[in-house]
Amino acid sequence: MARDIAIAVSGVSKTFKLPHERYSSLKQNALHIFTKRRYSQFKAVEDINFEVRRGEFFGIVGRNGCGKSTLLKMLAGIYVPTKGSVRINGSLSPFIELGVGFNPELTARDNVFLNGAILGLNRKEIAAKFDDIIGFAELEEFVDQKLKNFSSGMQVRLAFSIAIQAQSEILLVDEVLAVGDSSFQKKCFDVFRRLKKKGTTIVFVTHDMANVQEFCDRVLVMSEGKKLALTGPDQASDLYNRLNAQNDLDEMEQLNERNRWGTERVKVRTVEFLDGTGKPNRILTTGEPMTLRVELEPTKLDVPLLVGLALYQADGTHVAGPNSDGVKIQSGERFIEFTVDKLPLTEGTYTATVALFDKKGAETFDYIDKGFSFAVGGLKRTFGNMALFGEWRTKK
């Protein structure tokens, strides 16, 4: 293993055997000794390869249940891979969670020594750093209080303070920053910056793309136990957002019981969203062209149509209603398209209502209420409900 490589993961898989019935007693085992035990195999992590360089800030992102925690546990040595190998070069923080082994019945002082020992510090080392630990956690007045009387924020502060004293060359961090107030979070990030400067290798598992973009050098994106990509932070967070959007759409499609009515003399067959390249894509991008294409069932009726279109945000806010004034369908035509050059919608998921009326709006041919969903991947530094494509200028 090359000297500049801190972690080498090659061909790592982890399969959990989930017995259909779990026998945790001998009798159950004896009774079923002749029946073959049925297992369903759950592949939590499949054939992952990557190397983390020394001093690198390496991110792992992915949706819940994508296997990133299992992978982290294999890096920490808690799980043994089913296949493949993990090689670690340098001292490693062996834990994936803060405050492991904290006991509520012990005082903060005792817990510092206990937790420190679990993290591999000896009594002398902890004693030498004790004041720093308590000082960083801002718990000077509570040293001899039992931990059960601490708020959860205080416990996390104490845990984090001990963890950073473990001073390993490779640090594994799993979503620790979700807790604690904002001023303490800032302190944590300062510590990360300092560690990064000192050349500590950090493996960071998170959901927060802002953190990814700020800290990570490279990011592993995982999906369903597999490696989706190993890229820079910008591409990775883009990919992650798309991954999330796709999943949100799948969920929305299931939830949306299509609400549809009308005389059906003219009928919608499909509705598609096309991206800037003209291909059907339900994940669109702010500022890029977008086309909504309605395909009609063949009809002999030859009347001008009023096409109603309404777009809603995930929370139900009606964001746009670009209705057509009257579209005449010539014989042989079956598509109606609505095109936007620069999509002004910002990041999020949307649903669309598509409706066909006669020109006066007296007859409803087909009305599909919130029947179609799509997602928009945002631009960097674009917030709010809509994107304004204005220009910035300076003048004397």
Next chain:
Amino acid sequence: MLNMPFLGNTPKVELNTNRNYWSMVRELAVTDFKLKYQGSVFGYLWSLMKPLAIFGVLYLVFSVFVRIGSDIPNYPVYLLLGIVLWNYFAESTNNAMRSIVDKGDLIRKVYFPRIVILFSNSLSALITLVLNLLIIVVFMLVARIFPTPLEILGFLVLTAELYLLSLGISLFLAALYVKFRDFAYIWEVALQLLFYASAIIFPLNIVPHRFLQVLTLSPITQIIQDTRKLLISPATITTFDSVHSVLRFVPYAIPILLVVLGYWYFERAASHFAEDV
């Protein structure tokens, strides 16, 4: 690249660290001991009360009512010593059996050699043993028994044997209990049987000859009888008195064998504790 001590047969993970786990063993043991008597007024005194209470009852029954013990010189110390050694064995194996499951939270979230838990468990049992031995010292002084340094050395060797015996059994029980919770009940019954098979209450000269050999081949009987002979009464019947073939060495070999096999079995199971507990 160094391999971790205790890492055993998990070649798939190579960690280039050489951490000293002694402080973890000690912290866990001390915590255990602290928590055990937390919130009780008499605290550590309770760990002395238990053997004394058992002693009181058994002494009353077997020395005053049934009078088995009246043949034995210094029967009170003789009895108490047996109880204290037995208590150490029973408690350390019983606690060790549950220790891996009890520390499940730790195991799922931190890597450390799992055997650390067993060492810390045996250490906290040793603390209790040392405290209990203080009562023995008091009893011996009262009975005007003063062991020579050589006898004390012999006693330490026998205690080491007892430690190995308990550890060997603990290694098996702890790993088995993770998969089969039945062992809680199995071991409870086994301990009951062993208690009466280990001649803790009665002198071995009331045991028919054909049973005598079987009883004294148990290492726990051997340890208790050897200790009594060494410290209290030279008339105590030991394994060497009752078994005359090479078999007399068997009880001395069993603890070592159990530790070796137990270590192998435990380490084989340990790599999957994080998933199984």
